[in-house]
Amino acid sequence: MPESEAETPRASAPATPGTPTPLFSSVRVDSSLSFERKSMPRCKCFPLDAPTWGAPHTCFTDFPAPDVSLTRKLGAEFVGSFILIFGATAAPIVNQKYNGAETLIGNAACAGLAVMIVILSTGHISGAHINPAVTIAFAALRHFPWVQVPAYIAAQVSASICASFALKGVYHPFMSGGVTVPSVSHGQAFALEFIIAFNLLFVVTAVATDTRAVGELAGIAVGATVMLNILIAGPSTGGSMNPIRTLGPAVSAGNYMAIWVYLLAPVLGGLAGAAIYTAVKLHGEEGETPRPRSFRR
Numbered sequence: 001m002p003e004s005e006a007e008t009p010r011a012s013a014p015a016t017p018g019t020p021t022p023l024f025s026s027v028r029v030d031s032s033l034s035f036e037r038k039s040m041p042r043c044k045c046f047p048l049d050a051p052t053w054g055a056p057h058t059c060f061t062d063f064p065a066p067d068v069s070l071t072r073k074l075g076a077e078f079v080g081s082f083i084l085i086f087g088a089t090a091a092p093i094v095n096q097k098y099n100g101a102e103t104l105i106g107n108a109a110c111a112g113l114a115v116m117i118v119i120l121s122t123g124h125i126s127g128a129h130i131n132p133a134v135t136i137a138f139a140a141l142r143h144f145p146w147v148q149v150p151a152y153i154a155a156q157v158s159a160s161i162c163a164s165f166a167l168k169g170v171y172h173p174f175m176s177g178g179v180t181v182p183s184v185s186h187g188q189a190f191a192l193e194f195i196i197a198f199n200l201l202f203v204v205t206a207v208a209t210d211t212r213a214v215g216e217l218a219g220i221a222v223g224a225t226v227m228l229n230i231l232i233a234g235p236s237t238g239g240s241m242n243p244i245r246t247l248g249p250a251v252s253a254g255n256y257m258a259i260w261v262y263l264l265a266p267v268l269g270g271l272a273g274a275a276i277y278t279a280v281k282l283h284g285e286e287g288e289t290p291r292p293r294s295f296r297r
Contacts, residue, residue: 196269242266
């Protein structure tokens with residue numbers, strides 16, 4: 001080899017190459033269901049100079065990714081709650097009008113599918129609470145800010161009333177089929193609603209706040225839980241597990257029988273379910289390293 005070539009300095013590759021820096025950094029959108037896991041806003045930027053792979057670079061220009069505004073969250077929560085109440089209440093009304101055409105399985109499927117599609121379509125915007133019990137439980141466990149709780153509940157209640165009056169206009173005079181009233185004693189109804197709300201919030205807390213849960217299947221998991229609960233409690237209480245599932249139809253039909261059961265039991269059961277999952281879930285040092293992601297991704 002010529003001496004001139006041997007003396008020519010050569011740039012050697014680093015012993016441990018770093019991770020290449022992408023041209024556009026990814027933006028993670030966290031669900032407001034998990035307030036504690038919400039990250040600071042990221043930015044998209046064009047790298048101006050990066051001397052080596054993985055080294056910090058300066059940005060020619062930054063494009064901040066803003067958080068979702070409260071107005072957009074409330075809009076998504078209103079629409080999601082409307083879809084849920086319309087679908088979950090329409091099934092038993094159709095069942096009444098057409099002599100049991102839906103059956104209990106059909107009622108459960110309508111409610112479960114409504115929950116699933118709302119979570120998949122609005123979970124990344126508002127967190128898809130669509131249930132005051134979820135909002136209150138998550139605020140109590142510091143997954144959601146208390147200051148937004150009244151606005152969320154107002155959006156949910158107003159959507160429930162609007163959906164119920166829409167159903168009344170379409171299916172009158174069969175609205176009574178969509179009202180959840182107990183066919184058992186008030187004590188038994190309270191116990192059933194407490195337990196199914198416990199089941200629901202246990203699952204919701206798992207898939208929405210624990211980074212080890214399979215977040216991509218959150219909508220399916222929660223929808224399946226709703227179906228299971230209605231199959232269990234539907235003949236006895238209507239399987240409400242959600243105060244607005246009872247309140248809106250009760251207002252439109254003028255039937256407030258045992259309404260205190262449906263307003264109180266889901267909230268208490270939801271608080272218990274969310275608290276129990278929070279108590280038993282693994283912490284960082286007890287399992288694998290948590291994967292940072294949102295409610296859905």
